[in-house]
Amino acid sequence: MDLTYTEEEQDFRARLRAWLAKVLPELPAAPSPDDWPGRRAYDLGWQRRLYEAGYAGLHWPVDAGGRGATPTQHLIFLEETERAGAPYVGANFVGLLHAGPTIAAEGTAAQRARWLPPVLRGDEVWCQGFSEPDAGSDLASLRTRAVRDGDDYVITGSKIWTSHAEVADWCELLVRTDPAAPKHRGISWLAMPMDAPGVTVRPLRTLAGSTEFAEMFLDEVRVPVTDRVGAENDGWRVTMVTLSFERGTAFVGEVVACRRTLGELARRAKADGRWDDPVLRRRLGRLYGEFGALWRLTQWNVSEAERSAGGVPGIGGSVFKLAYSHARQELYDTAAEVLGAESLDLEQGWVLDRLSSLSYTIAAGTSQIQRNIVAERILGLPKGR
Amino acid sequence: MDFQPTEDQRDLRAGVRDLLAGRYGRDALRASVDSGVSVDRALWRELGEAGFFALRLPESEGGVGLGLPEAVLVFEEAGRALVPGPLVATHLAAGVVPGAAAGTAVVSAFDLGGPLVAHLGDADAVLGASGVPAGEPVRSVDPLTPLHRVAVAGDCSAHREEGALLTAALQLGSALRTVELAVRYAGEREQFGQPIGAFQAVKHLCARMLVRAEVARTAVYAAAVTGDAGEVAAAKLLADEAAVRGARDCLQVHGGMGFTWEADVHLHLKRAWVRSEQWRTAAQAEELLAQELLGSAG
Numbered sequence: 277m278d279l280t281y282t283e284e285e286q287d288f289r290a291r292l293r294a295w296l297a298k299v300l301p302e303l304p305a306a307p308s309p310d311d312w313p314g315r316r317a318y319d320l321g322w323q324r325r326l327y328e329a330g331y332a333g334l335h336w337p338v339d340a341g342g343r344g345a346t347p348t349q350h351l352i353f354l355e356e357t358e359r360a361g362a363p364y365v366g367a368n369f370v371g372l373l374h375a376g377p378t379i380a381a382e383g384t385a386a387q388r389a390r391w392l393p394p395v396l397r398g399d400e401v402w403c404q405g406f407s408e409p410d411a412g413s414d415l416a417s418l419r420t421r422a423v424r425d426g427d428d429y430v431i432t433g434s435k436i437w438t439s440h441a442e443v444a445d446w447c448e449l450l451v452r453t454d455p456a457a458p459k460h461r462g463i464s465w466l467a468m469p470m471d472a473p474g475v476t477v478r479p480l481r482t483l484a485g486s487t488e489f490a491e492m493f494l495d496e497v498r499v500p501v502t503d504r505v506g507a508e509n510d511g512w513r514v515t516m517v518t519l520s521f522e523r524g525t526a527f528v529g530e531v532v533a534c535r536r537t538l539g540e541l542a543r544r545a546k547a548d549g550r551w552d553d554p555v556l557r558r559r560l561g562r563l564y565g566e567f568g569a570l571w572r573l574t575q576w577n578v579s580e581a582e583r584s585a586g587g588v589p590g591i592g593g594s595v596f597k598l599a600y601s602h603a604r605q606e607l608y609d610t611a612a613e614v615l616g617a618e619s620l621d622l623e624q625g626w627v628l629d630r631l632s633s634l635s636y637t638i639a640a641g642t643s644q645i646q647r648n649i650v651a652e653r654i655l656g657l658p659k660g661r
Numbered sequence: 662m663d664f665q666p667t668e669d670q671r672d673l674r675a676g677v678r679d680l681l682a683g684r685y686g687r688d689a690l691r692a693s694v695d696s697g698v699s700v701d702r703a704l705w706r707e708l709g710e711a712g713f714f715a716l717r718l719p720e721s722e723g724g725v726g727l728g729l730p731e732a733v734l735v736f737e738e739a740g741r742a743l744v745p746g747p748l749v750a751t752h753l754a755a756g757v758v759p760g761a762a763a764g765t766a767v768v769s770a771f772d773l774g775g776p777l778v779a780h781l782g783d784a785d786a787v788l789g790a791s792g793v794p795a796g797e798p799v800r801s802v803d804p805l806t807p808l809h810r811v812a813v814a815g816d817c818s819a820h821r822e823e824g825a826l827l828t829a830a831l832q833l834g835s836a837l838r839t840v841e842l843a844v845r846y847a848g849e850r851e852q853f854g855q856p857i858g859a860f861q862a863v864k865h866l867c868a869r870m871l872v873r874a875e876v877a878r879t880a881v882y883a884a885a886v887t888g889d890a891g892e893v894a895a896a897k898l899l900a901d902e903a904a905v906r907g908a909r910d911c912l913q914v915h916g917g918m919g920f921t922w923e924a925d926v927h928l929h930l931k932r933a934w935v936r937s938e939q940w941r942t943a944a945q946a947e948e949l950l951a952q953e954l955l956g957s958a959g
Binding site: 277278279280281282285348538539540542543546551554557558559560561562564565566568569570572573575576578579580582583592595598599644646647648650651652654655656657658659660 | 662663664665666667670730840844847848855856858859860861863864865867868869871872875876877879880882883885886887891892894895896898899944946947948949950951952953954955957958
C-alpha cells in the first residue's frame with residue numbers, strides 16, 4: 277500500500293499544472309447555465325484546447341486516438357483540472373465518458389474512424405438515449421422499437437432525461453430490435469444523428485429551474501444498420517461496457533470540489549460566529565473526514581483498476597457512488613445550515629448546488645438500484661422474485 | 662501510486678487469519694464467554710510468538726521490523742475474530758514494558774478517557790501509569806472486556822494516534838465480519854417461501870453495511886500509510902461507525918435470533934461500543950477534524 281506518486285506521475289502533474297496556469301487565464305467567461313448554445317461553444321472550445329495540447333481522451337486507448345494514460349494519470353488529470361478551476365467536461369460528458377469508450381471498445385474500424393476523432397477534437401456532442409418514461413431504473417424494459425426496413429432501422433418511441441439533447445449531434449440510443457426475446461436480449465445500441473427527420477426534442481425544466489435534460493420523441497426515424505455498434509440484440513452487454521466507465525470515473529473532480537467547498541463553509545462559519553456552535557462544527561469536521569476517506573477510496577479504486585486488465589473500473593464503483601451521493605447531499609444540507617436564511621436566496625451559489633445534489637441519488641442508477649447491485653453482485657445475496 | 666496491499670501484505674493477513682481461525686475460532690470465543698476468562702495467557706504468548714506484539718519493533722530489538730500498514734492488517738484480523746484482551750495497549754507497550762513484545766506480559770492502558778480501565782485484573786502493567794493501580798470492578802457491558810473503576814488518573818496521550826488507528830483496525834475487522842454474518846444468515850433463513858436475503862429491505866441493510874465498512878477500510882489503510890493525525894481521526898470515526906452500526910444492522914437481519922445470547926452478534930456490538938470509547942471518541946475525532954478543516958481553509 278503506497279500513496280506516493282512515481283517520478284513519472286509527478287512529472288505529468290507538474291507539466292499539466294504549468295499548462296493549466298498558462299491557458300486558463302485566456303479562457304472566456306463561462307456562459308449562463310440556461311444558454312445552451314453558449315455552453316456548447318464554451319465546452320467544445322475547452323475540448324479543442326485539450327486536444328491541441330495533447331490531453332484529449334487521456335484515458336482512451338491509443339488506437340482509439342487517446343493517450344493511453346494510466347488510471348493514475350487520469351486521476352491526476354481530473355484532480356488538477358478541478359483544483360485549477362478548469363471547465364467541467366460539460367456537454368462532452370457522454371461523448372468522452374460513455375459513447376466514446378463504448379465505440380472504442382465495441383465499434384468497427386469504420387465506426388471508430390467516423391465518431392471518435394470529432395469527440396476528441398471537440399467538434400461533435402453526444403447525448404444518451406437510454407431512459408424512457410416507463411424504463412428508468414428498470415432500463416431493460418425499454419420499448420422504443422427499431423424495425424428493419426432494407427438497410428435501415430425505422431425507430432419509433434420516446435426517451436426521457438436525455439442530458440444535452442438540445443445541443444447534441446449524436447445520440448447513443450438503446451432500442452428494442454426483438455420484442456419476442458427476453459427483455460435483456462432484444463436490445464441494440466445505435467448511433468442516431470440528432471438532426472434526422474422524426475426526432476423532436478422538448479426540454480424539461482429541473483427543480484433547479486434550468487433545462488439540464490429533455491424528452492425526445494422518435495417518429496419513424498431512419499438509422500442505417502451500419503450505425504449499430506455491436507451485434508443486433510447484443511446492446512445490453514454493450515451498454516454494460518458503457519456503464520462501467522460511468523460508475524468508475526465520473527466523480528473524481530467533484531470530490532476535490534466538495535473538499536474545497538467544505539473549506540469555504542468553514543471560513544464562512546468562522547467569520548459569522550456559527551463556528552462556535554459545536555453541533556455544526558462537528559458536522560463539518562465529520563464531513564471533512566468523510567470526503568477525505570472518499571478521496572482515498574477513489575485512489576483505492578483507481579489503483580485496483582490499474583492492476584486489472586484493461587483498466588476498466590470494477591463494480592466497486594457502486595460502493596463509491598452510494599457513499600458519495602449521500603455525502604454530497606449531506607454537505608449541501610450542512611451548507612444551508614451555515615448560510616441560515618441566506619440559503620433561501622437562489623443567487624447564493626451553494627443553493628443551486630444544493631438543489632442539483634438531489635439528482636445524485638437518482639441519476640445513473642438510483643441508490644436503491646445500486647444497493648441491489650451491491651447486495652446481489654458483491655455480497656451474493658439471492659435475486660428477488 | 663499503488664494503493665493496494667502488496668503480495669507480502671496479503672500473505673501476512675491470510676496467515677494471521679488462518680492462525681486465528683485455528684486458535685480462536687467460534688468455539689473458543691464461546692468458551693471464553695462461558696468461562697468469563699477474557700485474557701488467555703497461553704493464547705497471549707502464542708500471539709506474541711507469532712509477532713503480534715513485536716510486529717513494529719526493529720529486528721535489532723527482537724521485533725519483526727514491519728510498519729503501521731502491516732499492523733493494521735493484523736489487527737483487522739483480530740477484530741474479525743473478536744480476540745479479547747488489551748491487544749492494542751500490549752502492542753504499544755512492546756519494547757517499553759518487559760515481556761509485552763513476547764506476549765508474556767499483559768498491558769492495559771488509560772485509554773477510556775476517564776476513571777475506567779479495561780482488563781485491569783489481568784494486567785501486569787498499565788500504559789500511562791506507574792505500576793498497576795487498585796480498582797473496583799464494574800459490571801461491564803461487554804462480557805469479554807472486564808472494567809475497573811480506579812481512583813488515580815493516567816495519561817497515555819503519547820500513544821493516542823497509534824492507539825486510535827489500531828483500535829480502528831479492530832473495528833474494521835469486526836464491521837467486515839458482521840457483514841459476512843448478516844449475509845450468511847440472510848441467505849439461509851427462509852420466510853414467505855424464500856431466503857430473506859431476496860427481500861430488498863434486507864438486501865439494502867446488508868449493502869449499507871458493506872458501504873460503511875469499505876469506506877472505513879480505505880480510511881484505515883490510508884491513515885496507516887500516511888500516519889496523518891487527521892486521517893487517523895477520520896479512520897477511527899468511520900470505523901467506529903461501521904462497527905457499531907454494522908453490528909446493529911446485523912442484529913436486525915438476524916431478527917429474534919439476533920436478540921439472543923446464543924447469537925454472536927451482541928458480542929460484536931458490545932465490543933464495538935467499548936472500542937468507540939477508547940483512545941479517541943467520535944466527538945473528539947470530529948473536533949480534531951474540524952480544526953484541521955479550518956486550518957486548511959486558511
